[in-house]
Amino acid sequence: xxxxxxxxxxxxxxxxxxxxxxxxxxxxxxxxxxxxxxxxxxxxxxxxxxxxxxxxxxxxxxxxxxxxxxxxxxxxxxxxxxxxxxxxxxxxxxxxxxxxxxxxxxxxxxxxxxxxxxxxxxxxxxxxxxxxxxxxxxxxxxxxxxxxxxxxxxxxxxxxxxxxxxxxxxxxxxxxxxxxxxxxxxxxxxxxxxxxxxxxxxxxxxxxxxxxxxxxxxxxxxxxxxxxxxxxxxxxxxxxxxxxxxxxxxxxxxxxxxxxxxxxxxxxxxxxxxxxxxxxxxxxxxxxxxxxxxxxxxxxxxxxxxxxxxxxxxxxxxxxxxxxxxxxxxxxxxxxxxxxxxxxxxxxxxxxxxxxxxxxxxxxxxxxxxxxxxxxxxxxxxxxxxxxxx
Amino acid sequence: xxxxxxxxxxxxxxxxxxxxxxxxxxxxxxxxxxxxxxxxxxxxxxxxxxxxxxxxxxxxxxxxxxxxxxxxxxxxxxxxxxxxxxxxxxxxxxxxxxxxxxxxxxxxxxxxxxxxxxxxxxxxxxxxxxxxxxxxxxxxxxxxxxxxxxxxxxxxxxxxxxxxxxxxxxxxxxxxxxxxxxxxxxxxxxxxxxxxxxxxxxxxxxxxxxxxxxxxxxxxxxxxxxxxxxxxxxxxxxxxxxxxxxxxxxxxxxxxxxxxxxxxxxxxxxxxxxxxxxxxxxxxxxxxxxxxxxxxxxxxxxxxxxxxxxxxxxxxxxxxxxxxxxxxxxxxxxxxxxxxxxxxxxxxxxxxxxxxxxxxxxxxxxxxxxxxxxxxxxxxxxxxxxxxxx
Numbered sequence: 141x142x143x144x145x146x147x148x149x150x151x152x153x154x155x156x157x158x159x160x161x162x163x164x165x166x167x168x169x170x171x172x173x174x175x176x177x178x179x180x181x182x183x184x185x186x187x188x189x190x191x192x193x194x195x196x197x198x199x200x201x202x203x204x205x206x207x208x209x210x211x212x213x214x215x216x217x218x219x220x221x222x223x224x225x226x227x228x229x230x231x232x233x234x235x236x237x238x239x240x241x242x243x244x245x246x247x248x249x250x251x252x253x254x255x256x257x258x259x260x261x262x263x264x265x266x267x268x269x270x271x272x273x274x275x276x277x278x279x280x281x282x283x284x285x286x287x288x289x290x291x292x293x294x295x296x297x298x299x300x301x302x303x304x305x306x307x308x309x310x311x312x313x314x315x316x317x318x319x320x321x322x323x324x325x326x327x328x329x330x331x332x333x334x335x336x337x338x339x340x341x342x343x344x345x346x347x348x349x350x351x352x353x354x355x356x357x358x359x360x361x362x363x364x365x366x367x368x369x370x371x372x373x374x375x376x377x378x379x380x381x382x383x384x385x386x387x388x389x390x391x392x393x394x395x396x397x398x399x400x401x402x403x404x405x406x407x408x409x410x411x412x413x414x415x416x417x418x419x420x421x422x423x424x425x426x427x428x429x430x431x432x433x434x435x436x437x438x439x440x441x442x443x444x445x446x447x448x449x450x451x452x453x454x455x456x457x458x459x460x461x462x463x464x465x466x467x468x469x470x471x472x473x474x475x476x477x478x479x480x481x482x483x484x485x486x487x488x489x490x491x492x493x494x495x496x497x498x499x500x501x502x503x504x505x506x507x508x509x510x511x512x513x514x515x516x517x518x519x520x521x522x523x524x525x526x527x528x529x530x
Numbered sequence: 531x532x533x534x535x536x537x538x539x540x541x542x543x544x545x546x547x548x549x550x551x552x553x554x555x556x557x558x559x560x561x562x563x564x565x566x567x568x569x570x571x572x573x574x575x576x577x578x579x580x581x582x583x584x585x586x587x588x589x590x591x592x593x594x595x596x597x598x599x600x601x602x603x604x605x606x607x608x609x610x611x612x613x614x615x616x617x618x619x620x621x622x623x624x625x626x627x628x629x630x631x632x633x634x635x636x637x638x639x640x641x642x643x644x645x646x647x648x649x650x651x652x653x654x655x656x657x658x659x660x661x662x663x664x665x666x667x668x669x670x671x672x673x674x675x676x677x678x679x680x681x682x683x684x685x686x687x688x689x690x691x692x693x694x695x696x697x698x699x700x701x702x703x704x705x706x707x708x709x710x711x712x713x714x715x716x717x718x719x720x721x722x723x724x725x726x727x728x729x730x731x732x733x734x735x736x737x738x739x740x741x742x743x744x745x746x747x748x749x750x751x752x753x754x755x756x757x758x759x760x761x762x763x764x765x766x767x768x769x770x771x772x773x774x775x776x777x778x779x780x781x782x783x784x785x786x787x788x789x790x791x792x793x794x795x796x797x798x799x800x801x802x803x804x805x806x807x808x809x810x811x812x813x814x815x816x817x818x819x820x821x822x823x824x825x826x827x828x829x830x831x832x833x834x835x836x837x838x839x840x841x842x843x844x845x846x847x848x849x850x851x852x853x854x855x856x857x858x859x860x861x862x863x864x865x866x867x868x869x870x871x872x873x874x875x876x877x878x879x880x881x882x883x884x885x886x887x888x889x890x891x892x893x894x895x896x897x898x899x900x901x902x903x904x905x906x907x908x909x910x911x912x913x914x915x916x917x918x919x920x
Binding site: 143147153154159163166167169170174175176180183209225241246249250254342348367368377379383447451454460 | 543556568573740758773
């Protein structure tokens, strides 16, 4: 039976055009873009084309504002550590939120050991930061505000434009981790008033292990990868040109197909939200009804373990996840879900359903029907469920 | 006319087997190796296979000692910064050499701004560090010795086994940047007594933008990319699986074909060294006659600019480089060549001729003949040459 992939947040399939471009790049076997002979110039041109395509996707003023990285995690580490170290003379205070990705949280934790102080803001029950809390948290020592654009576990989108405006007015660098937004929803760095933006290629159907960092001209930031003069002196290391070419094609397609994709994804989302109550009861939707990604729904199904549901669905050839794949292997409940005010048991019963342009209405129907069966089976053997429902 | 690629040090071509494996990986479109469903498990298996292949290439005790990175630069940054930060309580003194790659030099420079002190050792006229200088430089505060295995501009190989033995005895962590050695010459981490080793895939005909870090079990090192729990908690970020699969295949081929490749490369090297004096005079070979890579010769041709030679050879469809591609765009003379005691003018007249398993004896013959012509043309218009030869 065909596997229904509803775990797009862990990895999106490659677009056919991306596959084709990457295969051609492998067959062509480009030289090093920094080499000054003919073969190097061809490679440099391919790199420049991909950079222009990515710059266009996010509304950057110049392709020079784009640094290619090895993915969202490198971009986040580069942003946080690079801004903190480059601006240490101005101050050592950073404002962030409680629901950031581990790449941001753990980078900030490293800095705490080096004399930086943090203010980490809570979110309301819909998972959103209050922009006025950001304004209140900024002091004369604040050098950076880092608040993500959308959360990879709940799909909720933050009021980033308002936060950006506050930072611009207060002359504080604003970084947003937009890994799950760029290429998925309309995203313009100028509207966001963002100085530094992390993003990755796979959320818009490009290859895994490739990402980018937007750095607005004039922003003080150090490299994370010190070394050669690649990427306008901001990131050493010979570029992963095969992956970058794939990302460039994916960015171009994301820009031109955005509206059409959004219509498709919103259709699947509506069908999912309509279908769920026909098959299960006693669940919580953690995703904001309005300010959220179109391709992800977080559901906490009460009285059961999300991991059991995931494994039983896997037996039926349906892939979902319980939380970010990056946190697999960690046994603790998700910090994001706890921040929303969920109980530990509801957090443990959470499923992340993430779909893509390759999913169909039939996929959604098969999922909700299977989920209904699985939840019934698990609740039938749940002592907690029996106790509360007897 | 076919381009003769004698700039392998900037980028090696992909092996046909590597291309095939990468194309298959693209077509297969693996899921995220951290995902716990069937599709994730397939990806995790492919990742494990590549890791085992790389571990075998360098004689690691366990594949768990291998961290996949985005290339040599990330590996070097990870090693230097990760060891320095993790061991700061023990001391803040680091020993290195004057001829390291910029990824090492610039990472160390960052640390100097954070209270670390460096002892940077000179090299003799053949480009080698004296191991007894390392022994003398180690103090009670020393936490790290970082000396490269082979130099990417001269090809000279350092006495790394002796340096490793000294470090092991003195209980100091030993890192070696072996980016241009691993997969090219026999390299065994146990013989080297190396605790941490940087390497990359492209020098052994795998893809660019993929590399690795060997970390001996028990070595104190922090991640450079903080985030998820990937790579045994030592490097966050979803893995570049397509690239890693290519690296795994390249590692396997490098291990099995090593002897045969060395024979071929040494044949080309001998032919080059024999052919040169038949076509040019007044040049210096900067590569150690014995302790050196088999695939690279550095020549300083006197009274001319290396860059002019490179461009004129490019017109004849022969690609060479004047120095590391990573340093292209920097106008300063190479710190490596100056460390050997070369004059500025001889350093500027330096060509790096790097060949590979795809080169033939005819390639070498075409190169030496063209070089002879180009050098004659340039010297005919060189005021310096006329002055010294009138």
